[in-house]
Amino acid sequence: MKVSVARRNLFSDRTRLAISVGGVAVAILLILILLGVYKGLIDVSTSYVDNVDADLWVAQAGSRSMTHSLSLISPSLEDELMTVDGVSEIHPLVIRPTTVEINGKENDLRVAGYHPETGLGGPWNIVEGRGDPGPGEIVADRVLVDTSGLRLGDDIEIEGRPLRLVGVSRDTYVLIYSYAFADIGEIRDSLGPDRVNYFIIKAADSGRLHQIVAEITAGYPGLEIFTKAEFAEINARDIREGFLPILGVLVVIAVFVGMAIVGLVVYSATVERTREYGILKAVGASGRTLYGIVFQQSVLSGLMGYGTGALLAFAVAALLETLVPQLTISFSWTHFAGALAAALTMSLFASYIPIRKINGIDPVIVFKS
Amino acid sequence: MKSNNGKILKMQEVSRIFGKGTAAVKAIDGVSLGIETGEIVLIMGPSGSGKTTLLSMAGGLLKPTSGEVFVAGKNLSELDARSLSQLRLRRVGFVFQAFNLLGSLTALENVVLAKNLARRTDKAAETDSKAILDRLGLGQRLAHVPADLSGGEKQRVAIARALVNDPPLILADEPTGNLDSHSGREVMMLLFDLAREEGRSVVVVSHDPRIVDIADRVLWLEDGRLSTKRSELEEKVRDPVCGMQMDIKDVAFTAIHHGQVYHFCSEKCRQKFLEDSGRFT
Numbered sequence: 001m002k003v004s005v006a007r008r009n010l011f012s013d014r015t016r017l018a019i020s021v022g023g024v025a026v027a028i029l030l031i032l033i034l035l036g037v038y039k040g041l042i043d044v045s046t047s048y049v050d051n052v053d054a055d056l057w058v059a060q061a062g063s064r065s066m067t068h069s070l071s072l073i074s075p076s077l078e079d080e081l082m083t084v085d086g087v088s089e090i091h092p093l094v095i096r097p098t099t100v101e102i103n104g105k106e107n108d109l110r111v112a113g114y115h116p117e118t119g120l121g122g123p124w125n126i127v128e129g130r131g132d133p134g135p136g137e138i139v140a141d142r143v144l145v146d147t148s149g150l151r152l153g154d155d156i157e158i159e160g161r162p163l164r165l166v167g168v169s170r171d172t173y174v175l176i177y178s179y180a181f182a183d184i185g186e187i188r189d190s191l192g193p194d195r196v197n198y199f200i201i202k203a204a205d206s207g208r209l210h211q212i213v214a215e216i217t218a219g220y221p222g223l224e225i226f227t228k229a230e231f232a233e234i235n236a237r238d239i240r241e242g243f244l245p246i247l248g249v250l251v252v253i254a255v256f257v258g259m260a261i262v263g264l265v266v267y268s269a270t271v272e273r274t275r276e277y278g279i280l281k282a283v284g285a286s287g288r289t290l291y292g293i294v295f296q297q298s299v300l301s302g303l304m305g306y307g308t309g310a311l312l313a314f315a316v317a318a319l320l321e322t323l324v325p326q327l328t329i330s331f332s333w334t335h336f337a338g339a340l341a342a343a344l345t346m347s348l349f350a351s352y353i354p355i356r357k358i359n360g361i362d363p364v365i366v367f368k369s
Numbered sequence: 370m371k372s373n374n375g376k377i378l379k380m381q382e383v384s385r386i387f388g389k390g391t392a393a394v395k396a397i398d399g400v401s402l403g404i405e406t407g408e409i410v411l412i413m414g415p416s417g418s419g420k421t422t423l424l425s426m427a428g429g430l431l432k433p434t435s436g437e438v439f440v441a442g443k444n445l446s447e448l449d450a451r452s453l454s455q456l457r458l459r460r461v462g463f464v465f466q467a468f469n470l471l472g473s474l475t476a477l478e479n480v481v482l483a484k485n486l487a488r489r490t491d492k493a494a495e496t497d498s499k500a501i502l503d504r505l506g507l508g509q510r511l512a513h514v515p516a517d518l519s520g521g522e523k524q525r526v527a528i529a530r531a532l533v534n535d536p537p538l539i540l541a542d543e544p545t546g547n548l549d550s551h552s553g554r555e556v557m558m559l560l561f562d563l564a565r566e567e568g569r570s571v572v573v574v575s576h577d578p579r580i581v582d583i584a585d586r587v588l589w590l591e592d593g594r595l596s597t598k599r600s601e602l603e604e605k606v607r608d609p610v611c612g613m614q615m616d617i618k619d620v621a622f623t624a625i626h627h628g629q630v631y632h633f634c635s636e637k638c639r640q641k642f643l644e645d646s647g648r649f650t
């Protein structure tokens with residue numbers, strides 16, 4: 001038979017236990033939601049590149065991400081690049097950032113101009129209508145359509161040209177702008193004559209990608225060529241660099257808040273039982289045993305808080321996604337492992353002050369009534 | 370090397386000073402004391418004479434300012450904190466006036482916990498604890514928390530806890546101080562019986578003059594100095610209720626009021642006193 005003083009102490013005051021567990025749960029919830037929003041952002045910021053079924057992206061030399069620098073290349077290169085050994089398909093793409101006014105409200109768009117008959121570069125998830133806009137037609141994102149009260153058949157004016165809404169896509173909203181999709185012919189003129197932004201290439205055999213990259217890099221100093229993964233990473237980098245420091249600060253704050261709550265609760269539970277710790281010392285409990293009692297209380301509340309916080313995170317994420325459709329929250333098991341580490345860190349540091357308190361207890365207290 | 374020559378507790382020229390400079394109080398002043406194995410020793414003395422201080426040092430809870438304390442042959446000043454804990458756990462059993470049970474644990478758990486501290490978590494830890502509680506008449510109270518036990522029962526649980534790790538030395542500071550005279554007597558008898566049967570030594574601090582007859586030896590502590598002179602025991606005392614003069618060693622009825630001990634000729638006088646102490650003090 002083993003008597004757990006820690007568990008008895010912890011469960012003897014349910015209100016205090018609830019505060020402690022609740023404190024950790026809120027901190028864990030905050031951490032998980034922050035990480036989920038962050039990963040959601042990264043996911044959507046690369047979702048276009050991820051969903052275009054191409055092996056390689058060709059851009060103007062020196063142009064990096066889609067956000068930062070415009071890539072302008074001549075469409076006439078298409079035929080030349082097609083002759084590179086191993087290239088099986090090549091298509092031009094125009095990605096045009098623009099602003100459209102709908103019902104008096106300005107909306108930021110990125111209109112992807114592509115060849116609808118190939119499907120490459122078009123929407124990948126259609127919730128209404130069609131996904132293959134013909135001449136004079138456009139497919140727009142669900143969030144844009146919902147928030148501006150558009151219906152299929154309405155016109156959206158892109159750079160002075162009215163395009164009829166024929167389809168609604170989803171997973172195409174990236175925090176502040178949404179993707180729209182049109183025939184490349186509708187949008188190419190906005191770049192000026194004889195220019196496109198990118199070529200996308202499908203290789204005949206994925207084993208020969210390096211060879212294609214090498215050949216184009218050597219033969220066309222005016223071009224820069226990326227694999228799909230490289231190009232996705234380049235586009236995620238902006239978000240990562242912009243948000244990671246803020247995210248880091250918020251996560252650290254959450255860990256400290258959790259730590260403070262558990263610390264305070266375990267400290268008050270310890271102070272309240274000062275005499276009992278003195279008794280245990282007097283009858284021969286070692287320092288290690290007493291620290292163990294405090295530490296167990298704090299780890300137990302940490303773990304219960306973690307469990308509660310993790311469950312809450314799923315519920316809150318689902319709720320947030322319905323309330324704020326622009327938001328994509330995406331969890332990964334690494335987040336949960338990280339949050340568990342955070343909960344244990346909270347517990348570890350939360351027991352520091354109570355343990356110091358215990359060190360200071362004089363066992364002679366037992367002789368006083 | 371055992372420097373105790375069969376003595377379970379040995380104190381040599383032990384002094385303890387509290388405070389510094391002009392505020393310094395010499396609570397214990399050069400006390401030497403040896404307790405034989407199996408001996409029951411009663412220490413008496415007025416309030417503030419240093420009884421608790423002496424007992425704390427004997428049990429390794431308080432360091433002497435000077436002098437040496439040996440328990441079971443070990444010089445306490447040479448032990449580190451860990452060994453001192455071990456010694457308190459396995460060599461010394463404490464019984465306190467304030468019972469000092471853990472409020473969130475049952476009677477049985479309070480006793481088993483002491484076993485657990487001594488690294489015994491097996492089934493035997495539980496059966497041993499039950500057996501000793503049973504011998505103390507608490508077989509029907511195992512699952513009660515201290516709040517649901519009477520004072521006498523609480524003190525018996527505390528005695529069980531003190532005995533469960535089989536210590537050769539029991540230190541008790543006014544174990545009956547919070548009990549009525551009937552349960553106080555019962556508890557002391559139980560403690561002494563168990564100690565005698567198993568050859569344990571007991572040092573008990575008490576104001577209760579009735580223990581005098583049971584103890585093997587009575588020591589008198591006054592102003593931090595120990596003597597065998599039973600100055601108070603030869604004293605005459607007066608019953609504050611009826612005014613009767615008595616020899617203190619014949620007194621069977623006592624009460625403590627505001628830290629002061631009062632003696633009575635009968636339970637009747639004692640009851641009267643307890644009902645309205647203000648009238649008689």
Ligand SMILES: Nc1ncnc2c1ncn2[C@@H]1O[C@H](COP(=O)(O)OP(=O)(O)OP(=O)(O)O)[C@@H](O)[C@H]1O
Pocket residue numbers: 387388394395396414415416417418419420421422423628
């Ligand atoms: N921690 C302390 N700090 C300062 N003085 C102390 C401390 N502990 C005890 N004293 C003083 O030492 C003296 C002896 O105290 P102690 O508690 O040992 O007396 P006692 O004989 O047990 O008294 P009582 O019968 O009232 O319990 C007293 O004058 C007391 O005020």
Ligand SMILES: [Mg+2]
Pocket residue numbers: 420421422542
């Ligand atoms: Mg005392």
